[in-house]
Amino acid sequence: MGDAEVPxxxxxxxxxxxxxxxxxxxxxxxxVVGGGYAILAAARREFVTQKGWLTEDDVVEMLTVxxxxxxxxxxxxxxxxxxxxxxxxxxxxxxxxxxxxxxxxILLIASGMTFxxxxxxxxxxxxxxxxxxxxxxxxxxxxxxxxxKKTVTTGDGIVIxxxxxxxxxxxxxxxxxxxxxxxxxxxxxEAVCRVRLKREAKR
Amino acid sequence: xxxxxxxxxFVKYSALCFGGGYVLIxxxxxxxxxxxxxxLSPELFSRIISVxxxxxxPVFINVATFVGFQQAGFFGSLGATCGAxxxxxxxxxxxxxxxxxxxxxxxxxxxxxxxRPASFGLILxxxxxxxxxxxxxxxxxxxxxxxxxxxxxxxxxAGIFAAALVLLGKTKINLTLLxxxxxxxxxxxxx
Numbered sequence: 408m409g410d411a412e413v414p415x416x417x418x419x420x421x422x423x424x425x426x427x428x429x430x431x432x433x434x435x436x437x438x439v440v441g442g443g444y445a446i447l448a449a450a451r452r453e454f455v456t457q458k459g460w461l462t463e464d465d466v467v468e469m470l471t472v473x474x475x476x477x478x479x480x481x482x483x484x485x486x487x488x489x490x491x492x493x494x495x496x497x498x499x500x501x502x503x504x505x506x507x508x509x510x511x512x513i514l515l516i517a518s519g520m521t522f523x524x525x526x527x528x529x530x531x532x533x534x535x536x537x538x539x540x541x542x543x544x545x546x547x548x549x550x551x552x553x554x555x556k557k558t559v560t561t562g563d564g565i566v567i568x569x570x571x572x573x574x575x576x577x578x579x580x581x582x583x584x585x586x587x588x589x590x591x592x593x594x595x596x597e598a599v600c601r602v603r604l605k606r607e608a609k610r
Numbered sequence: 611x612x613x614x615x616x617x618x619x620f621v622k623y624s625a626l627c628f629g630g631g632y633v634l635i636x637x638x639x640x641x642x643x644x645x646x647x648x649x650l651s652p653e654l655f656s657r658i659i660s661v662x663x664x665x666x667x668p669v670f671i672n673v674a675t676f677v678g679f680q681q682a683g684f685f686g687s688l689g690a691t692c693g694a695x696x697x698x699x700x701x702x703x704x705x706x707x708x709x710x711x712x713x714x715x716x717x718x719x720x721x722x723x724x725x726r727p728a729s730f731g732l733i734l735x736x737x738x739x740x741x742x743x744x745x746x747x748x749x750x751x752x753x754x755x756x757x758x759x760x761x762x763x764x765x766x767x768a769g770i771f772a773a774a775l776v777l778l779g780k781t782k783i784n785l786t787l788l789x790x791x792x793x794x795x796x797x798x799x800x801x
Contacts, residue, residue: 435785436668438666438785438786438789438790439666439789440665440667441663441669442667442668442670444732444733445736467729471721471725471726472705472706472709473702474732475721477624477625477627477628477697478624478702479698481668481670481671482668482694482698483702486703487706489699490699495699498702498703499699502695502698506671506695508667509665509668510675510691512666513661513667513671513676514679516661516676517687518679527661532797533800534799534801535796535800536793537744537747537767537800538792539789539793540740540767541740541741541768541771541774542770542771542792544737544738544745544771544774545737545771545772545775546774546778546785547736547737549779551737554729557726558727559726560726561727564726564727567724567727567731568734570731571727571730571732572735572738575731575735575738576738582732582735589725589728590720590725591724593722593724594716594717594720594721594724596723596724597719597723
């Protein structure tokens with residue numbers, strides 16, 4: 408990433424940006440197993456670490472927004488990044504890239520299921536899947552750790568983050584429940600802070 | 611079902627899926643899975659879910675394409691998948707615009723105050739789930755939490771996890787390369 412404030416993609420004509428968005432997402436969706444969070448982490452690696460088109464701050468905003476909006480996380484993040492880089496056309500290009508590989512692979516599997524079902528049951532394929540999932544666990548963990556300083560800035564933030572983590576991993580709450588909890592807690596904390604500030608101002 | 615009804619059905623599902631595709635499985639079970647008048651048998655459905663989880667790409671899209679094909683062939687797939695992605699871009703763009711517009715309001719500031727740290731917790735939880743599925747040998751597909759007694763450490767997968775952690779954290783290694791290398795190593799070592 409350069410020191411210039413103009414983003415690296417600004418020099419590219421729109422069609423080249425769209426193509427790059429499509430191809431980046433196509434590649435990720437064709438390779439990454441595990442769905443939304445895995446694809447999001449791969450996209451961060453592509454657009455922040457490799458291309459330098461987005462900053463860590465962008466990723467934080469993307470994370471918070473795309474998880475709260477209903478829909479498929481992978482497509483929501485693709486839409487966010489695409490829109491950021493080339494408006495509606497960019498969003499369409501990225502979402503299309505995220506969808507095409509799945510669509511083609513599953514179409515093949517669905518039309519010739521018996522032999523592909525055997526393929527996925529083979530020990531070597533299961534081993535490969537397990538190893539790729541292990542690498543993806545590392546990639547998602549690295550993404551999380553890189554986000555820490557930007558996401559957890561206050562004492563109540565630490566508490567919210569810990570509650571979300573343990574509620575999901577240990578108590579097996581579902582993520583939507585924790586998202587609703589976090590939004591409610593955040594609004595409550597913010598409201599309480601404002602009331603306090605007003606009182607202090609009066610004194 | 612016709613491609614058009616599949617399209618509408620998956621528009622509805624995507625609008626109901628908060629926080630990712632986790633809600634899709636119960637929604638589909640409630641609508642489509644069951645004995646004959648219902649279109650999907652429980653056996654077929656569980657096969658669809660397991661295949662969708664072990665093939666690359668967003669799980670929701672995999673399920674939509676699969677269910678669409680089972681119901682109405684190629685055009686069923688197309689209808690279901692288009693329905694699943696239709697709302698993504700409009701809703702995300704609307705959300706960003708609303709958040710920018712009311713930037714200093716209590717609701718928006720509170721939203722970020724809660725959701726920023728929650729995102730951190732959620733993404734680490736996702737990392738833990740992948741870790742459990744691979745290194746600790748949790749069962750795929752993961753409908754239900756694994757029992758501790760069922761878990762056993764796969765040392766080859768643990769090694770790959772550690773190597774990936776170092777490479778991704780410290781270097782700019784190409785992700786495609788890393789995943790292919792992991793797959794090849796796993797095919798031999800993680801059995």
